[in-house]
Amino acid sequence: MTATAPVPAAVAAPARRRPPDNRLLSVEDLVVRFRTHEGAVHAVNGVSFELERGEALGLVGESGCGKSVTNLAIMRLLPKPAGRIEGGRVVFDGIDLVTLSEADMRDLRGKEIAMIFQDPMTSLNPVLTIEEQMVETIRAHRKASRAEARKRAIELLVMVGIPRPETRLKSYPHQFSGGMRQRVMIAMALALEPKLMIADEPTTALDVTIQAQVLELLRDLAEDRDTSLILITHDLGVVAGMTQRISVMYAGYIVETATTAELFENPSHPYTVGLLHSIPRLDEERAEALLPIEGTPPDQRRAPRGCPFAPRCAWRLEECWTDNPPLAPIDGSGRVITTGPDATHRIACHNPPTAEEAIAGRPLREGFVAAPPPDAVIQELVTRGAEEEPALLDEVVLMGPEGPESTAPSAGGLPIEPDDKP
């Protein structure tokens, strides 16, 4: 061993090489796969994003788009042995989390990165009182006496607005209502003053009036303590009021990323456009027809090929079937700012909708028809489906050759009959 050999990480504290700027987290080209007996599930296929201190980022997408898996990977909480980080780096506050030892990672969780899950009932221990759980968390990471930890727990419960905290500490999780339980979860997440909070669908299990309470609490707390926030949700309404930036995910890719204002003002990826047209808005003057995205998300047991959204896309070109476009600035410039209020609006699309088309929800160019899959692609899908990979015939049906799935007007670009309903 030479004198210049690096100190083994397990002995010394993890080496921090703080970036000069305000960057807290950077995820670079993250690839996560799940090994199942039916083959690999391509959950996250090269996701990159960055987060500044104090910034709130929304990760939006539907089930299976990889938004939760990305964050489980950041926390190194992927289900074992199936889930594996197969590529990329996650650098948090100067530390590479992918190569960090399990012991150091455990020390980091809760203390520096905390996570709030969708269902607080499954993430709180049902046989321990709130006091036991909170005191244990605090004492595991901080040198504090039982009494000090208890005092801190009471402070935290007051902060998240739980009435009569002294008596409520003695309660078990089932004695709280859903909203109160989620407040307890938030209190526990804040217990060690983490630099980053990851909230995974924190309000999906809650009623809408309770959701409003919890979201407001989360926003105020994150703002007050300059904590960075990653908010994972399927609800575009929730991120609209809660975040500064949004990344839209589809099938394990980020397909669009922009500041929140810019994303809603100028949605530019066909999937984002489709999402915005498939939800009714409370503030619309009169009911406008919904334009659903026809078809279903791709089966991720198949290795990705081409743009993942191509089979459902109204704007697709022939190359979309075979070539997956990278995330690039919409204005075609080379300069990319990844964080902050001036973040560059980027999309992964060969043929983005124009502003008028985004409002209309469908292509308006004369004679434009979404490109059918090239024969080679169909051939490959059908034959490969017969062997080790799942059959794709359903998706091929949805693409058109065997008839459309619905007769409604569609943002999915399917060759559809005109609607017979007036």
Added chain:
Amino acid sequence: MIDPNLGSVVASPTPAGVGSNEVDGAGRPLVEVDRLKVYFPITEGLVFERHIGDVQAVDGVTFSLRRGETLGLVGESGCGKSTTGRAIIRLYKPTEGSISFDGVDLTTLSGDQLRRMRRRMQMIFQDPYASLNPRMTAGGIIGEPLEIHGIGSGGERRERVRELLATVGLNPDFGERYPHEFSGGQRQRIGVARALALNPDLIVADEPISALDVSIQAQIINLLERLQGQFDLTYLFIAHDLSVVRHISDRIAVMYLGRIVELAPSRDLNTRPLHPYTVALLSAIPIPDPAIESRRRRIILKGDVPSPAAPPEGCRFHTRCWLREKLGNPERCVTEDPALRLIETGHEAACHFAEDVAGSVEQQQVVGRPASRPRSSTPVASPGDGAAAGDPAAVQQIPTA
């Protein structure tokens, strides 16, 4: 637990205009629900079960459904909306009150008569993963109602199943497949096809899209809308999501703790909500537009919904009501239970002070509506600034994101 004021369930006529919602010349409504109560007993003890109370899931609900219309029933968990829907289909036996379907009182029917009436009303359930029998093929599931009611020969049924599959936008050959071979949206289509099998008049759809992904939800909403026109269906559409309900419904009933607190044409409900609970509910729904979010006023209700086993005295909403606080806690809210009353044409609310909601800042700001619907996010100075007469703790401005 029988209300002494209701001596007989053989309905004395409802006060004019209330609940019945002026049947506009189209004849008798398809469904008339009159003072419906559904209580679930709470018992104690294992051997000798003592009746110690009731969960008052539905407590005196009156409304009607016209032929061909869609009535939305909204509210939060535990408000009794699903119980109401299930009582209409007679999956629950009402404790009190009457449900008349096409003039026949369902509450008195049983056995064969009930089964015959049930042909005319069907249900679509929330969870397409749980409501389909995994051991039956899609064709078997869709054809089962035909079999139960002894309609058609085997061949005819098979033909009908293929027709139904095509109607809901599935490949007719998919009848051979099992539920796990379908995606969530496709499964819900199977549920819809099954509900259509007997050519019903009424479909009760209980949260039919809330288990589905956003991009799939619109497919099912559009399908339901198309089928309504095609088969002249009447829908009772139960959901917690007001923006979806508003989209699909002609009228909306808002429920809170077993009661209807507001009933209005859906175009009025979000522009002129008249019950303080509806105002709070609307204000809590996020709108996918940061510019609007930044200028909305959100009314944060305090605490949780009280237990339906021991609902508050007087107005059931008084424990969380922002209006009551704003008006200086009038005694009446605690002592007197407000009845649903007609306030504007076709618009009913159960609030002593509904007139104070009309025109209030809270009502106007509820959806953050600007002069015209913007596609740009130019921040507009909130018209509510400086006009916040309400309790500053209860009414808060959403900070700009």
